[in-house]
Amino acid sequence: MPLESNPLERLREQAALQGVSPTDDDLEAVLDFLTRILPALREIDERLPPETPQ
C-alpha cells in the first residue's frame, strides 16, 4: 500500500526517522489531533500579516 494512502504509516515513518517508536494507539491519537489542528494552522498561516516578525 502506498504510504500516501496510509496516514498512520506515514506518521510512523516520521517518528522512526527521529528515533521514536510509537504504538498504533499512539499514532491514532496523534492523527486525531493533527486532523483537528492542521486546518486551523493553515488558516492562521493565511491570515498572519506577512510583515509579522518572530
Add this chain to the structure above:
Amino acid sequence: MIDAFNAFLHREPVEGEWLVGVKDVIDVAGMPTTAASKVLRRVPPRDAECVARLRRAGATIVGKLNTHEFAFGALTNSPHFGPALNPWNPVHSTGGSSGGSGAAVAAGLVELALGTDTAGSIRIPSAFCGVTGHRPSTGLVPTDGVFPVSWTLDTVGPLARTAEECRRALEVMAGRLLEGSPRDLRVGVATRLFEQAESAVAAVCEEALGVLPGRREPVTIPLHDEISTITQLVMLPEAASAHLPWLRTRLPQYGADVRARLLAGLLLPATAHVTGLRARRWAIDEHERELGSCDLLVAPAMPCTAPRLDAIPADFRLALMPYNSPAALLGLPVTVVPCGFVDGLPVGLALYGRRGEDAVPLAAAAAFQRETDWHERRPAALESAAPRNREAVE
C-alpha cells in the same frame, strides 16, 4: 497516600515557620523530583532558584506536591501516583496540573504552595480548589531548576489563601518589590468568556464583578478563536523537544495522554512552531492595540466547576483552553480569587493585568478579599482537621 487528598508525593518531618509545599517539577535540594512520572527521578543537590529565595526569606519547605504527569495536562491524575483529591469533595478533581498545590492549600496542609503555569496550571486548581493563585508575568520568576513544559511559556507562581500572601511570596521569588497600585482602574469584562461558561458559574462571577474596584466595560479578547491553537503550536513542539531523549528510549513509561501530546508535538510540521511564534507576536500587537488601555481584564477563571474524577468530559481540556490560552500566549499576570460556589464546589474569578504589572491584579484581588469572605471558607470535611493545620492558615 501521604495525606487524605494525595496532595503530597513526598513529605519531610519538619517543623517551622511559613510552611511551603513545592510542586514536584521544581527542584528542592535533597528531595526527589519525579514530576509524578516513572521517567524522571532525581535528587537534586540544589534548590531551584525560586525555592532558594523563599528559604532565604524564612520559608520551611515541607515536601513535594502532586501534579499532572510532567505538568502536561489540566488534571492531576498521574497513572503512576494516583489523582489528587479535591478537599471540597474528594470524588471531584482538583484540576491541574498544580493539583497537589491547590489541594494542599485548600486543606490547610501548607500556608503556601508553589505551582507552575504554562497554559493554566496554577489557575485551574486555584479555581477548582477555592484558593487564591497567581500566574506571574512570563519571566518575572526565574525557572532555573524547574523541569520545563515549554521554555517560552513556563512560569512559576504561588497558591495561598489570600492575594496578600501570594504577593508576599511573589515578591520574594521575583527578588524585588512589585510596584504600582490601582487607581481609577479601567476594567475590561471579557464577555465571550462569560457567555461560554456554564450559566451558574457565569452568574456567580457576574455577581462578583460588583465588588471589584474600577470602571467596567465589555471587551472581546482579540483573536479569541485562534489563540488556543496558536498556544498549542508554540507549546507542543517545545515540550516534545524537552522530552525527545526519553521519547526515544522510554516512551511506554509515559501515561497515554501525555505520550499522545508529546508525540503530537514531535509530528507537527516544522513550520508549525515558527507560525506559532509569529502568530504570538501578532496576538500581542492586536491585544495592545485593542486592550492596551485596560488596566485589568476580568473573566470566569474556568467555565465550570471541578468535574468528578470518574466523569471527566471528553472535551474537558478543549473547553478550558479559551480561559487559559490568552494569558499563557501573551505572558500576562493573572490572579484567581475564590468568588462563590455552585453545588458546593468553588468558583474562581480571574483578574488579568498588563504584562509586567503583576501588582495591579494582586491589589485588585486584595481589595476584593477585603469586601468578601469567600477566601476564608473551609471545606466542611476539614472542620475536624488538626488544629495545627488550621492555625497555619487562619
